[in-house]
Amino acid sequence: MNPTRGSKPPSEKIIQKSQRIYALLLEQFGLPQWRDPLPPIDELVSTILSQNTNDRNRDMAFDRLVTKYANWEAVRDADENEIVEAIRSAGLANQKGPRIQNILRGITQLRGSLEIDFLREKTSEEAHTWLVGFKGIGPKTAAIVMQFSLGIPAFPVDTHVYRVTGRTGLRPEKMSVEKTHAWMEKIYRPDQYGPAHLNFIRHGRKICHARTPVCEECPINKLCDYFSIQIVNKESAI
Numbered sequence: 159m160n161p162t163r164g165s166k167p168p169s170e171k172i173i174q175k176s177q178r179i180y181a182l183l184l185e186q187f188g189l190p191q192w193r194d195p196l197p198p199i200d201e202l203v204s205t206i207l208s209q210n211t212n213d214r215n216r217d218m219a220f221d222r223l224v225t226k227y228a229n230w231e232a233v234r235d236a237d238e239n240e241i242v243e244a245i246r247s248a249g250l251a252n253q254k255g256p257r258i259q260n261i262l263r264g265i266t267q268l269r270g271s272l273e274i275d276f277l278r279e280k281t282s283e284e285a286h287t288w289l290v291g292f293k294g295i296g297p298k299t300a301a302i303v304m305q306f307s308l309g310i311p312a313f314p315v316d317t318h319v320y321r322v323t324g325r326t327g328l329r330p331e332k333m334s335v336e337k338t339h340a341w342m343e344k345i346y347r348p349d350q351y352g353p354a355h356l357n358f359i360r361h362g363r364k365i366c367h368a369r370t371p372v373c374e375e376c377p378i379n380k381l382c383d384y385f386s387i388q389i390v391n392k393e394s395a396i
Contacts, residue, residue, distance in 0.1 A: 168345045176328055176345040179378050183357040186377040190356035192306045198274045199230055199265075201307035205299045206258055207248040219248035230272045234262035257294035264292050278308050285310050297339045305355070311348035314355050315339050318362025325366065325384035 168176075196204060203223070208216040222244045227233045233241060242255035266272055277285040285308065289300035301314035315323075315338045323329045329341050346354050365372045371384070379385040 168341065172328060173345050175326075175381055179326060179328065179381055180346065180350060180354055180357075182377045182381075183361055184353070187357050187360045190353055190360065192352060192356065195307055198277070198303060198307045199262075199272055200224075201303050202261070202274070202295070202299070203230070203233075203258055205302045206254060206261070206294065207245060209250070209254070209299075211249045215247045215249060219245035219251075222247070230262055231266075234259055234266065234272070261292045261294055274303075275308075277304075278310065280310075282310050282312060286312065297336055301339060305352055311343075311351055313339055313342040313346065313351045315342060316359065317368075318366075319355060319358040321368060322358050322362050322366050325371070325382055326378065327383035 195201075200220075204216060204220050207219045223233055223241075226244055227236065236259075238256055238259060241259060242251045245251050245254055245258075248254060262272060265274060269276070274289075277288060280288070282304070285304055286297075286300050289295050289303065290297060298314050298316055301312035304310040304312040305314060315335055319342070320335050320338055323338065323342070324331060328345065329338050333341060342354070343351065361376075361378075362368075365376050373379050373382070373385045373388060376382065376385065
């Protein structure tokens with residue numbers, strides 16, 4: 159993927175810290191498994207549906223599409239209003255419906271058919287660049303499709319990953335979400351991308367909440383910059 163321009167490479171201390179956190183989250187949550195792998199186009203549509211909603215709503219919308227339409231060509235060519243109504247449960251349907259159809263049309267125009275399996279033969283950089291070339295496919299969506307469907311190592315960064323890595327100090331405090339994708343690929347090994355991504359999400363959902371993190375129950379609090387600051391502040395207030 160694109161290098162993190164303008165930022166120093168991660169230090170050995172950060173890499174060591176990342177490995178300790180990786181091991182502790184594995185101990186806490188186990189080795190996570192992605193759902194049954196979907197074909198690349200299916201994964202792409204599913205990931206777009208997942209934007210700004212939960213897994214249940216995403217799956218309901220996805221199931222509506224695959225039940226109502228025989229294939230993705232039919233989804234591509236359907237009336238826009240029908241698609242919007244079919245995916246209503248995913249939220250932002252008025253945006254996601256046209257987005258999905260436009261991407262499917264763009265792929266067809268470039269490839270002559272609805273398939274992106276050819277990306278398996280590309281480098282990570284090439285696959286990433288091709289995917290984000292479509293309006294509506296950002297770095298996270300591209301990384302999910304690459305990592306979990308195409309078998310191309312990539313580290314997806316969502317809100318949970320971004321929050322946890324910021325609080326723990328695994329990434330520079332002011333690093334953007336976009337640059338964090340490439341940064342995480344530098345501090346973890348390719349075989350760790352998937353498990354680390356999924357366990358950061360679990361940790362963010364169960365313990366490291368956005369507003370009220372349960373720091374006392376956190377298995378990595380001794381490695382967390384945010385927790386250390388809270389302790390200092392409490393001691394200062396005494």
